[in-house]
Amino acid sequence: FVIILIYATFFWILLRISLQEVTLHTLLFNSILFLILSFFLASLKERTHAFIDHIFFRQKIHYKRVITNITTQLTQLVDLETLVRTIVTFFQRELLVEHVTFLVAEKHGKQTFKPLKTTLPTKSAGLSILKESASAFFDAVVKQMGIAKVELDSYPQYDHARSIGDKLFSIYKAELCLPIIRRGRLIALIFLGSRKNKKGYTLELRKELANLNAVLAVALENTELYQEVKTVSDLKTDIITIVSHQLRTPVTSMRWGLSLMLQGTYGRFKREQTDALEQLYHNTLDTISMI
16 A cells, blocks of 8 residues: 555656646756655565565465475474365465365275365365276376376376376366375375466476475374374373273272271271281372372
8 A cells, every 4th residue: 555655646746747837946856856756666666566466466486485484394293184284275375276185095995095185165076086996197196296287188198097187187176286105105195276377387386396295295104103102192091091990999998998997897906906907008098199
């Protein structure tokens, strides 16, 4: 708003100058004023460009910088849901991708790729993909470290994978499919749609995305390891809880019985017997506290 106001003031001054008779004094004054305004407006050049670019989604994106920032975040995440949400948000906000679908390989049973996150509202975009049914396309994606739809439709080397590939690109409204590979195994896929007022996915961007995928593969493995450790930890906690309960119950019964004996419920005891019972009672309390 400030930039627009400044430009409006500048053109208003020019209009006033053009509508009045110009004397030497006026010309000198206006010339100085014009130089001052020119110097001031020159400093607004970059802001003006940024303002126009923001309106028309033409801003220049420093791919290396934004991808470096997101990789730093990914290395700190151990929760799978948070990781996937973060990467999808990154593609939409920073790279202006309209639609993103993130699929992760499931280990159990026949290998399938399940969409953990998709920005598409369609039911088909939320269905799992059986790897066997799309193996030709997946193999091509892995071999080339990513395939764009225009490449799939243009190059003869993809003839065998074109049918299923076009179907998947259509389901996810995508222009690019990227594989995430860890230890030689395809563990996830990302389908990226068109970019707002951008000319697709340049070679520069795809090179940086390849670096991002390497970090993302490690991050996904970290979430898997964290989940395994958490599962073992939870199991250990459950076992300890059960064992503690099973041990505490009989010891607590012993404490109650000893307490009743010391209170004289079962008759009076000799001094030596009472001392022994008190020692046993305190030992029982120590055992309960340890359990």
